[in-house]
Amino acid sequence: MxxxxxxxxxxxxxxxxxxxxxxxxxxxxxxxxxxxxxxxxxxxxxxAKKNIRDILIPAQITANQNDYNPAGLKHAGTLIISTDASRNITGLVPTTVTDATDGREITIYNSGSFNTVLQDQNASSSAANRFDFGGSDVTLGPKQSATLRYRTQGALNRWELISSTAGQAVADGAISARKLATSALGGRAGMVNGAIAESRAGGAATFALKTLAGTDPSTSDPVYFVFQNGAGGYAVRTVTAALSLVISSGSSMGATSAVPFKLHIIAIDNAGTVALGAVNCVSGADVLPLLEGLPVSTTAEGGAGAADSAQVIYSAATLASKYICLLAYAAYETGLATAGTWAAAPTSMGLHGPGVSRPGDLVRVFSSETGAFANGTTQIPFDDTIPQITEGDQYLLLACAPRFASHILDVAVDMAIGNSANANITGALFQDSGANALAAKNTVVVAADLVQLSFSKRIAAGSTSTALKVRAGAAGAGTTQLNGGNAGRRYGGVASSSIRALEIAT
Structure with missing residues (x-):
């Protein structure tokens, strides 16, 4: 036929x-x-041709796309798209120029300035046109691409992801800022792809959020924040625009002229919008802890030089009961020449994270102990005057090298002390060459007896190299004795005397 x-x-x-x-x-x-x-x-x-397939450049996408099927799609091996804003594509029609769709591959390249999100298993598109990415969307930033393959085998009938320069929704081992922020690791409050930069103008200081590339956050290079939510979970917030906090000229933040201090920069979750805050955590010898698991309230900086209190969190606007995460510290190791005039850069800045001390943390223990016998006859008056460094005899010395001059030293003194006569004995703490004692305590001893003289004091480190000295003396006649009596040492050296200083982060 x-x-x-x-x-x-x-x-x-x-x-x-x-x-x-x-x-x-x-x-x-x-x-x-x-x-x-x-x-x-x-x-x-x-x-099919052996060498190439078509490159298709359809019109700019100006709305979210369901069952996306631009003219000429069935001939395309590469689909170059652009959008007028961040847009979603929920499905792609797998029509081909052959009689089968199984194994059809296409690369989608974002040539625009905004993100394009390929949404996983979104029911807005027909079932056979949807993407199956294993539970995660794929966000294509500018100049990023994803290669897809359509599979009918195994009754899947979906687009699968072969590879992506976006680094998302590929495998658990794939890393992207967003994947990291939303992973189990993100359960610890913090910042991803962010840094804090300081600048000064007109006596004011500005702390600005930057990406790790050193630019303002944008849709193509965002900064992510992870906040606890008080309910056993956490929230991820995204910043895609410039964000900063100004400490206005005249605002001392509780600092004193020429005295070392630190500012801590924090992020605040204001109902999904991220704000910045700053706080000086030290008031006298008291340190305010910054706890990310409990909500805090803030005070408006005001912009008029009135942010003058320590232990108050200042932000652009007053906020109540918000969760925070610690971002960075700015250390002023010699203070400001005039408190409130931000004319000098921080001595150092650092991001908070593992291995970085937070306000109130124990940084280091300095300690000195002796069981040796020592004595002296220089007196310390038992009256209403501050003991002087020329009074009494020095029995204990502790050299300290704090990490920051702005840190606090929590000092404890314990002395085994006596006198050859009945006497009032005073022990006094001095720092470096300071003439006045920082602390003093008294005890009464019976002649040739051995008693305990103990006291403690919190002081500002003031320097990264400082010496603490303990002097002691009786108010009258007699020989003051350390770790023993008239016959010398007692208890073979185990009746010792010590000075210990705990470095507390501020």
């Missing part, structure tokens, strides 16, 4: 406008492709 063979040659527009008969041969003069008809496929079934 004879079979009629038909041939067709025409442009792509005309070829696509007809359905070639079964076994009808054709040639697309625009695409330079051969084809064969199956009686059902418009334009025929194409005989």
């Amino acid at each position: 004879s079979v009629q063979v038909q041939h067709r040659r025409d442009t792509n527009t005309n070829i696509e406008g007809v359905t070639p008969a079964v076994a009808e041969l054709g040639y697309d003069t625009t695409k330079k492709e051969a084809l064969i008809g199956d009686g059902a496929t418009a334009g025929g079934v194409r005989i």
Whole structure:
């Protein structure tokens, strides 16, 4: 039986406008492709070219797309898209120029300035057009791409992800800022892809949020924040625009002229919007802890130089009962020449995180102990004057090297002390060459007795190299004795005397 063979040659527009008969041969003069008809496929079934597939650049996307199917999609191996804002694509029609879609591959490249989000299993598109990314969306930032493969085998009938320069929703080992922030690691409050930069102008200081690239956050390079929510979980917030906090000229933040201090910069979760805050955590010898698991309230900085209190969190606006995360510290190791005039840069700045001390943390223990016998006759008056460094005899010395001059030293003194006569004995604490004692305590002893003289005091470190001295003396006649009596040492050296200083972070 004879079979009629038909041939067709025409442009792509005309070829696509007809359905070639079964076994009808054709040639697309625009695409330079051969084809064969199956009686059902418009334009025929194409005989694939060995070298390339089409690059399709459709019109700019100006709305979220469901069942996305721009003209010419079935010929495309690369789809170059752009959007007028961050847009979602929930599905892509897998039509091909062959008679099957299984194994169809396409690379989607974002050539625009805004994110395009390929949404995982979104029901806004028909089931057969959806993406199956394992539970995570794929966000294509500018100049990022994703290669997809359509699979019908295993009754999947979905687009799968082969690779992506976005680094998202690929595998658990893949790393991106967003994946990191929303992973289990993000359960610890903190910042991802962010840094804090300080600048000064007109006596004011500005603390600005920057990305690790050193620029303001943007849709293509955002900064993520992880906050606890007080309910056993956490919230991830995204900042895509410039964000800063100004400490106005005249605002001392509770600091004293020429005295070392620290400012801590924090992020505040204001109902999904991130704000910045700053606080000086030290008031006298008291340190305010910054706890990310409990809500805090803030006071408006005001912009008029009135942010003058220590242990008050200042932000651009007053906020009540908000969760925070610690971002950075700014240490002023010699203080400001004039408190409230922000004319000098911080001595050092650092980001908070593992291994970085928080306000109230124990940083280091300095200790000195002796069981040796010592004595002296220099007196310390038992009256209403501050003991002087020229009074009494020095029995204990502790050299300290605090990490920051702005830190606090929690000092404890314990002395085994006596006198050759009945006497009032005073022990006094001095720092470096300071003339006045910082603390003093008294005890009464019976001649040749051995008693305990103990006291404690919190002081400002003031320097990263400081010496603490303990002097002691009786108010009257007699010889003051350390760790023993008239016959010398007692208890073989285990009746010792010590001075200990705990360095507390501020």
